[in-house]
Amino acid sequence: MTLYAHVVGWGKYVPRHVLTNDELARTVDTTDEWIRERTGIGQRHLAEDDETTASMAIQAARQALDVARLNPARLDLIIVATATPDHVFPATACLIQDALGASHAAAFDLSAGCSGFVYGLSVAANLLTAGAYQTALVIGAETLSRIVNWTDRNTCVLFGDGAGAVILQVGENEGGVLASVLGADGSGGDLLRLPAGGSKIPTSHRSVTDGLHFIEMEGRQVFRFAVRTMPAATREVLAKVGLSPTDLDLLIPHQANQRIIEAAAKSLELSAETVYSNLERHGNTSAASIPIALCEAVEEGRIQPGNLVVAVGFGAGLTWGAAAIRWTRPLPAPLPRWQQFLRRLRYFLARFRSRVRRVRRRLSAHWVRDDLNGREKDV
Numbered sequence: 001m002t003l004y005a006h007v008v009g010w011g012k013y014v015p016r017h018v019l020t021n022d023e024l025a026r027t028v029d030t031t032d033e034w035i036r037e038r039t040g041i042g043q044r045h046l047a048e049d050d051e052t053t054a055s056m057a058i059q060a061a062r063q064a065l066d067v068a069r070l071n072p073a074r075l076d077l078i079i080v081a082t083a084t085p086d087h088v089f090p091a092t093a094c095l096i097q098d099a100l101g102a103s104h105a106a107a108f109d110l111s112a113g114c115s116g117f118v119y120g121l122s123v124a125a126n127l128l129t130a131g132a133y134q135t136a137l138v139i140g141a142e143t144l145s146r147i148v149n150w151t152d153r154n155t156c157v158l159f160g161d162g163a164g165a166v167i168l169q170v171g172e173n174e175g176g177v178l179a180s181v182l183g184a185d186g187s188g189g190d191l192l193r194l195p196a197g198g199s200k201i202p203t204s205h206r207s208v209t210d211g212l213h214f215i216e217m218e219g220r221q222v223f224r225f226a227v228r229t230m231p232a233a234t235r236e237v238l239a240k241v242g243l244s245p246t247d248l249d250l251l252i253p254h255q256a257n258q259r260i261i262e263a264a265a266k267s268l269e270l271s272a273e274t275v276y277s278n279l280e281r282h283g284n285t286s287a288a289s290i291p292i293a294l295c296e297a298v299e300e301g302r303i304q305p306g307n308l309v310v311a312v313g314f315g316a317g318l319t320w321g322a323a324a325i326r327w328t329r330p331l332p333a334p335l336p337r338w339q340q341f342l343r344r345l346r347y348f349l350a351r352f353r354s355r356v357r358r359v360r361r362r363l364s365a366h367w368v369r370d371d372l373n374g375r376e377k378d379v
């Protein structure tokens, strides 16, 4: 029996705070005209002080669960693609698992730069179609504003914050994630990197004063890599299922630069209507860009059941990835009131459950210590 991994839920979250090009031009040597012309970006959303990658991802995940009408306890797997986790460890996926009350889910983070969401989608879809799991939550979430050097005009104009999520569920009907291709070329690792904070350059006073905790990027080389890779990966994933770019209903490219998107569209001979772009409103949100775009495209009615969609990304690593999806779900009606209440209750209980577990763990650690001390005295 052939199994398929269907996209049954989707959600997104972007912070309320918007930074326009004009506002940015007041603090750094740039102009709205330059940014729009060279990148297509008009504004970006930035996380408030109390927002993090996990908090934004939780909002996106809750929305996706609503669309799928799914109880989080039924999730088997949570994958979070991010370059800006809340901590090096524990994984951001575990923080999300706890907040959702997804008590039966395995959870891990995945690092593949802006290709991360496509990597996550591919891993989850393959685990589902192999019969290992039934339901997976795949998230792309970033708080890039925390690793951007706001005095470096070469990078700070490009990035924004946000999160996007999809839920994959196994089914016997044909459709869903039909195929994926993933690739990497580590020889380009130095083109896009965050030098400090890992084992090579641990965070220190020196690493901070040298500014090594900020994104470093060779923009032109990344640009050329992207223009070459995106059309190639799109063709490859379509060929895997015996299709070609002419069969595509919508291409969802990683939102990094409008000129990259247009070059990819030209190479694939796709019309502007067949290529989705929200770069003007969000900037580059790295691993979050594709799921946010996917979600907005569905909400705008640009993806309908039966449509063939390709999500294609490139990013730090260097990495790339593409996934061909046969869409099978219509836009659902809004959640009825009683279900909204149930949902709030469920997340309240998840928080309560988490507190109880923390207290129980603390108490049992205390008892174990007393017990050990007692035994030492006996000896």
Ligand code: ACO
Residues within 6 Å of the ligand: 029, 030, 031, 034, 035, 038, 039, 113, 114, 115, 153, 154, 155, 157, 192, 217, 219, 220, 222, 223, 226, 256, 257, 284, 286, 314, 315, 316
């Ligand atoms: N405002 C005004 N001038 C600027 C700015 C700015 N914000 N940034 C650069 N310039 C200047 C440069 O200093 C340069 O001046 P010079 O000629 O006097 O030296 C001039 O503009 C041209 O600079 P280029 O770097 O050649 O500009 P380019 O047209 O290549 O655009 C950009 C730069 C937008 C960064 C482009 O190369 C790009 O988009 N590259 C891809 C980046 C990308 O996609 N990164 C994300 C990867 S995904 C991930 O994993 C995070």
